[in-house]
Amino acid sequence: MTHTRIHHTTVYHYRSAVSLNPHRLMLRPRESRELQLLSHDLTVSPEATITWAHDVAGNAIATASFSGQTDSLRIESQLELDLSGNPWPIFHIAPTAHRFPFFYSNDDRADLGALAIQQYLDPMGRLRQWARSFVRGAAPDTLELLKAISHGVAESLQYEVRESEGTQAPLASLDRGRGSCRDFAILFAEAVRSLDMGARIVSGYLYDPQHGATGSAGSGSTHAWAEVYVPGAGWINFDPTNRSIGGFNLVPVAVARDITLLMPVSGSYVGAADAFAGMEVEVRVT
Numbered sequence: 001m002t003h004t005r006i007h008h009t010t011v012y013h014y015r016s017a018v019s020l021n022p023h024r025l026m027l028r029p030r031e032s033r034e035l036q037l038l039s040h041d042l043t044v045s046p047e048a049t050i051t052w053a054h055d056v057a058g059n060a061i062a063t064a065s066f067s068g069q070t071d072s073l074r075i076e077s078q079l080e081l082d083l084s085g086n087p088w089p090i091f092h093i094a095p096t097a098h099r100f101p102f103f104y105s106n107d108d109r110a111d112l113g114a115l116a117i118q119q120y121l122d123p124m125g126r127l128r129q130w131a132r133s134f135v136r137g138a139a140p141d142t143l144e145l146l147k148a149i150s151h152g153v154a155e156s157l158q159y160e161v162r163e164s165e166g167t168q169a170p171l172a173s174l175d176r177g178r179g180s181c182r183d184f185a186i187l188f189a190e191a192v193r194s195l196d197m198g199a200r201i202v203s204g205y206l207y208d209p210q211h212g213a214t215g216s217a218g219s220g221s222t223h224a225w226a227e228v229y230v231p232g233a234g235w236i237n238f239d240p241t242n243r244s245i246g247g248f249n250l251v252p253v254a255v256a257r258d259i260t261l262l263m264p265v266s267g268s269y270v271g272a273a274d275a276f277a278g279m280e281v282e283v284r285v286t
Contacts, residue, residue: 023267085248094232
């Protein structure tokens with residue numbers, strides 16, 4: 001078991017006083033059998049009224065509502081949790097899903113919905129053709145196929161730190177040959193969906209005490225990866241940025257069909273159009 005502390009600070013600066021509209025915060029991890037949340041302290045300055053709810057995917061959402069005006073906004077999230085995932089997990093896949101292609105039950109297919117449908121345009125079927133290049137033989141092992149696609153993403157893209165918001169379309173990532181962790185995750189998920197499997201994007205933190213993982217700063221950082229739903233085993237974590245499987249060093253905060261729905265902090269202000277002066281983000285994972 002790994003005892004982990006995470007300190008995530010986001011600061012916005014404004015050139016003149018502005019009025020802050022409600023801000024949506026996705027900073028509380030998703031608890032599970034492998035992740036026990038011991039404490040979570042959320043501090044917002046200027047003072048705000050915080051309300052909590054769960055969205056359609058079961059993510060914990062905090063809404064911060066403000067009064068008055070300010071020239072800065074500071075949001076601090078301090079977490080303490082235990083991770084107990086196995087670095088070498090064994091997945092008990094249902095016999096009907098051992099080999100690709102397999103078929104979801106009607107109930108699973110209905111519940112997966114948009115998670116099993118490509119979210120980005122692929123009019124010529126290029127992405128599906130790329131994904132099918134990893135299908136070797138008439139009925140390949142499902143888990144080995146997913147590993148091959150994950151490794152294929154890592155081999156096709158060179159990792160880059162991209163500060164701009166948003167993500168590249170999967171075909172743009174393949175054409176550029178470069179991308180951030182969120183681009184790796186989107187390309188993998190969309191490739192899997194093109195083969196009629198359900199996948200979702202995960203945002204959270206990467207715990208890296210050995211300082212050897214791609215995309216890690218210091219002992220950890222914010223990170224993005226993907227999960228694939230395989231009958232019997234359930235949701236399996238794939239981190240194509242680091243060619244890893246399983247979530248022993250991953251702290252999931254939120255899941256969604258697309259990375260655009262997973263902003264840790266989102267909101268707006270009322271004030272001069274050029275009032276926004278910049279922002280700072282610091283993440284410490286120990």
